[in-house]
Amino acid sequence: MLNEKYFTISEIHDAYDRKEFTPTELTLDTLKAVKASQHNAYLSTLEDRAMAAAKSAEKIIAEHGKVPREKFPLLGIPLAIKDNLVIDGVRTTCASKMLENYVSPYTGTAVERLEKAGAVFIGKANMDEFAMGGSNENSAFGLVDHPTHPGYVPGGSSGGSATAVRARLCVAALGSDTGGSVRQPASYCGVVGLKPSYGLVSRYGLVAFASSLDQIGPLTNSVADAAILLGAMGGHDPKDSTSSPYALPDFTAELRKPMDWKGLRVGIPKEYFVDGFDPAVLSEVRAAIAWVEKQGAKLVDISLPNTPYAVSVYYIVAVSEASSNLARFDGVRFGVRPPDAMQVEDIADFFKRVRSNFGPEVKRRIILGTFALSSGYYDAYYRKACQVRRMIKDDFDRVFRECDVILGPVSPSTAFKHGEKNADPLKMYLNDILTIPCNLAGLPGMSVPCGTDNLGLPIGLQVIAPMFRDDLVLKVGHAFEKGYPTADRDQVKGKEV
Amino acid sequence: MSQPETAFEVNEALVRKVADLARLALTDDEVTRYAAQMKITLGYVDQISKVKIPEGTVPLYHPFELATPMRDDTVVPSPTTADGKPKMISAAPDTLYEGFKVPPIL
Numbered sequence: 001m002l003n004e005k006y007f008t009i010s011e012i013h014d015a016y017d018r019k020e021f022t023p024t025e026l027t028l029d030t031l032k033a034v035k036a037s038q039h040n041a042y043l044s045t046l047e048d049r050a051m052a053a054a055k056s057a058e059k060i061i062a063e064h065g066k067v068p069r070e071k072f073p074l075l076g077i078p079l080a081i082k083d084n085l086v087i088d089g090v091r092t093t094c095a096s097k098m099l100e101n102y103v104s105p106y107t108g109t110a111v112e113r114l115e116k117a118g119a120v121f122i123g124k125a126n127m128d129e130f131a132m133g134g135s136n137e138n139s140a141f142g143l144v145d146h147p148t149h150p151g152y153v154p155g156g157s158s159g160g161s162a163t164a165v166r167a168r169l170c171v172a173a174l175g176s177d178t179g180g181s182v183r184q185p186a187s188y189c190g191v192v193g194l195k196p197s198y199g200l201v202s203r204y205g206l207v208a209f210a211s212s213l214d215q216i217g218p219l220t221n222s223v224a225d226a227a228i229l230l231g232a233m234g235g236h237d238p239k240d241s242t243s244s245p246y247a248l249p250d251f252t253a254e255l256r257k258p259m260d261w262k263g264l265r266v267g268i269p270k271e272y273f274v275d276g277f278d279p280a281v282l283s284e285v286r287a288a289i290a291w292v293e294k295q296g297a298k299l300v301d302i303s304l305p306n307t308p309y310a311v312s313v314y315y316i317v318a319v320s321e322a323s324s325n326l327a328r329f330d331g332v333r334f335g336v337r338p339p340d341a342m343q344v345e346d347i348a349d350f351f352k353r354v355r356s357n358f359g360p361e362v363k364r365r366i367i368l369g370t371f372a373l374s375s376g377y378y379d380a381y382y383r384k385a386c387q388v389r390r391m392i393k394d395d396f397d398r399v400f401r402e403c404d405v406i407l408g409p410v411s412p413s414t415a416f417k418h419g420e421k422n423a424d425p426l427k428m429y430l431n432d433i434l435t436i437p438c439n440l441a442g443l444p445g446m447s448v449p450c451g452t453d454n455l456g457l458p459i460g461l462q463v464i465a466p467m468f469r470d471d472l473v474l475k476v477g478h479a480f481e482k483g484y485p486t487a488d489r490d491q492v493k494g495k496e497v
Numbered sequence: 498m499s500q501p502e503t504a505f506e507v508n509e510a511l512v513r514k515v516a517d518l519a520r521l522a523l524t525d526d527e528v529t530r531y532a533a534q535m536k537i538t539l540g541y542v543d544q545i546s547k548v549k550i551p552e553g554t555v556p557l558y559h560p561f562e563l564a565t566p567m568r569d570d571t572v573v574p575s576p577t578t579a580d581g582k583p584k585m586i587s588a589a590p591d592t593l594y595e596g597f598k599v600p601p602i603l
Contacts, residue, residue, distance in 0.1 A: 102588060103588060105576065105584035105585055105587060105588045106576065106584070198560045198561050199560075199561045212559045212560065238566075238568065241565060241566055242559070242561055244561070245563075245566075308544075309544060309545055309548060311542075312541065312543075312545045313545065315538065316542055316545070323519060327520075332589070332597050332599050333588075333589055333590075333597060334588070334589070334590070335590055336590065337590050337591065341600070342600045343600075344600055347599070347600065347602045348517075348520060350599070350600050352521060352522035353522065354590075355519075355521050356522055358521070360527075363521055363523070363527070363531070364534060364535075366519050366521060367515050367516055367519060367521065367531055367535065368535060368538060368539075370515050370516075370518050370519040371511075371515045371535070371539075374515065376505075377505075380546065381542075383556055384545055384546065384548075384550070385542075385545055386557055387554045387555075387556045387557075388545050388548050389556070389557040390555060390557035391548075391550070391551075393560070425534055425537075425538065426537050426538055426541055429538070440560070441560060442560025442561055467560070
């Protein structure tokens with residue numbers, strides 16, 4: 001049922017209004033497609049919950065005669081939820097043996113708000129274990145295959161979410177982005193992926209990886225859909241002390257206003273177009289930028305000189321925070337205990353036996369983070385990294401006096417083959433160089449499909465704006481998506497909203 | 498330019514020491530592999546030691562630099578399961594009455 005004709009929220013709502021099919025039919029059909037799929041995009045499905053939500057949606061539509069979009073912007077819309085977001089009574093594994101049997105006793109704010117907006121949760125999406133990875137090869141429950149190119153990675157860590165959206169196994173999905181984990185898989189799979197400004201979406205109910213970097217974000221088939229999800233789940237939450245107190249703009253209403261390309265200054269950072277990046281990525285992104293210029297936007301050459309240090313800063317800050325956050329998986333409050341865990345000589349031995357449930361990438365990062373925070377090395381690594389982090393943020397503050405948005409690639413490459421990079425962690429880490437800076441500075445960033453390479457693998461254009469200008473990211477992305485003649489048209493429909 | 502206060506070499510002994518601090522039990526193979534990978538990764542991230550930090554650069558620990566919001570210190574009952582037990586305890590690996598069950602440590 002999710003096909004070329006119907007795969008955005010507004011298309012499905014229009015079909016509900018015309019009574020072409022019902023939420024129950026769409027939900028059943030989507031669950032069937034998930035069962036038949038070979039991608040391993042889901043770790044579990046939520047049939048009962050989904051069917052109950054679909055029936056409830058049907059009742060609301062019958063009462064109103066059509067979809068009441070203002071009150072229920074996601075009514076009857078099948079969503080995938082990354083398996084590091086908790087739902088009351090539902091297993092949340094973070095794709096780790098550590099949480100194989102963990103059933104959450106509460107629901108996170110973002111998920112709760114989407115459910116109140118009428119969403120139907122199809123299931124929990126596969127991911128890299130504890131969101132650590134860029135290829136979805138680190139899941140304890142099997143890798144995820146690319147939605148259109150078997151044998152290739154979908155990106156990560158929200159690889160299951162991106163695959164589910166592109167393979168029509170849901171209409172939209174939630175992911176989390178700590179260093180690019182929404183934008184990079186969106187770019188690899190040819191869907192839209194938005195990392196909101198830090199603080200815009202409550203992190204309550206997101207299993208923490210690196211708390212100063214993590215943000216929940218939508219993966220969708222259109223920018224308009226991303227705006228709908230962000231509007232439904234964003235905004236202040238007293239349960240998250242890092243949640244922004246500012247009022248949320250009406251993102252969808254902003255998209256309806258005409259785009260003033262002539263009044264837009266677009267920054268092009270020279271550090272985002274360097275030797276060593278895939279030539280196809282650079283050429284497609286340059287073509288997209290040339291189109292933006294043709295619409296009347298003013299291009300401004302800018303420099304973000306500390307970009308080359310971003311990966312280093314990230315792999316100190318993120319692993320340090322992770323080593324602290326993951327200390328809670330000790331077999332007391334959380335974690336699967338091995339059968340012999342109670343027969344231990346001392347409590348340290350108990351912890352070690354429980355923590356052997358972590359996979360290799362998680363252990364590698366905990367070790368690195370513990371080292372960076374340990375006595376004697378803290379100033380040289382963690383503190384110094386945070387000073388360079390300030391310099392990276394200052395770079396953005398400076399260039400945003402000269403331009404309104406920044407455009408560039410999302411990733412230096414298109415999707416690669418399974419196994420190609422996972423033997424070399426540093427090679428994998430360096431792949432995040434263009435997405436990490438947004439997380440370090442707290443900025444909103446979005447991947448919008450802009451073309452493909454010669455194998456047909458998708459390429460994303462990254463749109464970055466100042467903090468809390470998510471409206472501008474969405475507006476530019478939407479106008480681009482509507483007008484740009486891309487090689488991947490079926491994904492970039494650019495429907496009116 | 499700040500340097501580590503303690504001179505160090507990335508080797509298997511360092512990985513074993515750090516793994517012990519992190520309460521991770523590693524096999525010999527893992528120790529060998531992580532030592533080699535840690536050497537490469539730390540060799541790369543060491544580039545930040547060469548960055549000239551302008552005088553007075555305040556470390557950015559968090560992108561959202563607002564003061565910690567305060568709230569009233571009021572007791573809110575914890576959610577309970579159908580049989581009246583605290584829900585938070587119900588998600589634990591092992592419980593006894595309304596507590597977390599752990600191995601004896603003495």
